[in-house]
Amino acid sequence: MATAAARLLLLLAVAGVLLRPATAEIKQESFKDDSRSSILFEKFGFSRRGFVSISISGASTSSKLATPDPAQFGFFLLSDEALFEAIYEQPPPTDLNPDPNPNPGCVLSSPYVKPLFSFADLDGDGNYNKTFPVTHPDEYSLYFANCAPESLVTMRVRTEMYNANPDGSKDYLPVGQAPVPAIYGFFAFFYAAFLAAWGYLTLSRDRVTAHQIHHLMSGLLVARLLYCLSAAEDQHYIRVTGTPHGWDVAFYLFQLVKGVVLFAVIVLVGTGWSFLKPVLQDREKKVLMVVIPLQVAANIAAAVVGETGPFLQGWVTWNQIFLFVDVACCCAVLFPVVWSMRSLRESSKTDGKAARTLAKLTLFRQFYVVVIGYLYFTRIIVYALKTITNYKYRWVSVAAEEVATVAFYLFMFYMFRPAERNQYFALDEDEEEAAELALREEEFEL
Template sequence: MFSSLFIFYFLFSFVNCRIHNIDIIDDNRQQILLSTFGFLLGGTMNINVTDFTYDKAGVGKDSMFGFSIAKAKNSGIAESLQSHTSRSCFFYRTEQANEIPHVYFMMDHTSEKPKINVIRHSGDFEYLDIQYEIPSNRIQSNINETLTSNVTITSRQKLEKNETLITEIPINRVGGTSHRFRFQFQVIVKRKNEEGLYNLYFHNCLNKTDAHLNQRSLYINLTTLLIEKNLDNYLSAGEIPLPVLYFTWAVIYFLSGFYWIFVLKTSKHPVYKIHYLMLFLVLTKALSLIFHGINHHYIASNGRHEEAWAILFYITHVLRGLLLIVAILLVGTGFTFIKHVLSERERKLFIIAIPLQILAVVAQIFLEEKEESDPVYVTWKQICFIVDLLCCGAIIFPIVWSIRHLEQSAKTDGKVLSSLSKLKIFRQFYVMIVFYIYLTRIVVYIVKLTVPFRFEWLEVIFFELTTFIFFVFTAYKFQPAINNPYLALSQDSDDDADGEMDIPLTQNPVFEQITKVNQKPRKVSTKLSTKDPSDLITPDEDDEDDYHHIRVSTSHV
């Protein structure tokens, strides 16, 4: 337990959530996504670059650096902007700027007085309010504490006096060097048409005219404090309702868990260990949602999470994912219900699937907490997708194996009706698993890409609703019940064992009517019936071979 706490603290304790401390070292990417955030009216974005340096040897006169902000209506357009990257400098491309609102912050680092040129594109950003304050030599901690208030008060006074939009932002050289700078500015959403999903990029443009230098990698170092806020809430526009949603779903799962406890305690039918595993899964899911809601509450209030609640969420989230895949695999293989021992093939599947599920959940947490500007962010995103896909395949295989087993049993053991009833339930469970995977992976992703940015919380509702329906379906189909053909399988197995012993002892016609019966011990009296003459041992007059037939009459006491 303590080792798990240490691992989670080591991996995620440095993350500051909506207050981003971005530290990029020796990076040569031409385009770096720093943040994606949904702004409403009154929202602010504070960018405080405390240190920016570049490799002086690789810089030509046409090399350009800077930031850009692109506004999108939903996540689908935002991801399209990220995927349509070009080898040419982003600042030289104007086709996207004509279609999507953009603001360019182009650094003029070669002039005697370095500055940032602000270029607004599209009607939505024509009057976008951009304010700045020239950094002083104050201690960094003081800058972090007073950045928002200082920039807001000073710059608003300046804007009210000049009544013009800022087109230039001054830059300070650090230590008198020609390739080390610092600056800060703020973007304020003051108009309704300026609301949207803002994507903040940093651009490292190579030399455009010098072919020799253009082939070289240009490395930069960037240390930035980025603060994003919507009025009194640090959550993105589509995430503001999330704390309430998580608490609501936690209550629903807790009530469902208490009802399941009532079902198990009052059941007069056999209750298996997997029924209690389902109970632990539901309660762990509820705890995970509570901790997730508390974590988002602190992010909304302070811009950063409380480490204790975050670690509790991580632990319960991993445990919930582990219990879910174990429960699905056990139900799919028929363990406890159908059989009490797993086959070698099923054991290997467990050995592979469980670590994959843990890796998938850890990768998901890593993606949620890691900065988008980190070079390994894309790698972990790909790992999460591939591992999750493998886990989805792993939970389908045992169900397919069980269906094939029941199909063969229906043809060979003679109990067609019983096998077909069980086969029907397995097929329903298989269809439900496929729908669950399809809805929670594909449809949820489509919802995220298509809904407007302020309604991104619908993705969470759709995911949790699908998961809850899947839990209810599974509990209903495999609840303790005497008329459940799936749970009645163990009784049928005992009958099969008795039936296998009920075979003729010999093929000799003399003993044709005598069989070995393997039943519970009971008193049996065997006698010759004297009431019926045919029961007596007499020669058969019609039997030419003089064989004698014996009729045995048994009565149970």
């Protein structure tokens, strides 16, 4: 394939990698004098009874050069497998077809794409409406291509992607996301049981030893429960109607709340607030003042990305903002844990309570390692699962993230639970002497 088309397809590949799961499979958008050579609308996993419905109205083109050929503007489907074949492979010429790509500068003429229609098919008013069957099951991306140099496109587009059920109804969830509503529903039930058990522990049995941080941890469980409920409802309504019908507002709200509360809890637990010390130091307050606005910014970027879709100009920029801010939050929350460990190490030399200090130090080390593991898994491993897993099993990444979150919560809530006797309280003389020896050996090794 010609170099120009190959470069264009490579850009489409990058956009496809960045594409996040859609929040709805019915999209409506208007374009005014858009000069982009390609626009990615959606990526969708089709079954054997898949359909793509496209409705265009008010379509027109303009150019500073000659009047563009309508055949150079059009919609097409492209699978990931065909995308890389189109970039790296060139079909050999034959006697019957000496030039397999008669228009090498336009992706619409590539033998690897599935063209749907071009502007040559529009009526006199620039309108078009048709539903196309997808008979070969796969995950396809829907693109619009503008192959006319220095030309501008104006149009209103409505796209609808779905799979037909045996009873004739439409299923707007991609094949790989079909189990997602049930997954969120299951974990919502789990968090409800978790919250009940934690409430009994903090408000009844061990109410005397419960601290403020334990009540904030209760708030974290509430936020996670509401997030899972709203996500389950959001995905269910998308499956039935193709749009979230307002559930996306609740989903993004609770996503923001659970993210802010989670990072706040990690910071406060890492500082030992309320169960080790009653107030925060200035530097610890500054971390909170940085992390909370960053989380708000990250969730705003996530909402923009999720609600608009890749056809928005600057969509890649919003993705980059989300990734940068999320990584910044993950790095910031580790500082208080490191400071606590350093402070405990210094105090072990002067407070004469080696066993208690060693227990605290060990606990914070474990917490530090687990936090790093949790953030690494949910930011890198889960993303890798979304990328490499077959489109039919994209739900695995959602399940993996929720399982990792449950494991992290169970560890954190168990290790920092309210209790009359734990690592922070009275230890006998034998434990004290053994701890002093362990601290001395540790300092010697360092």
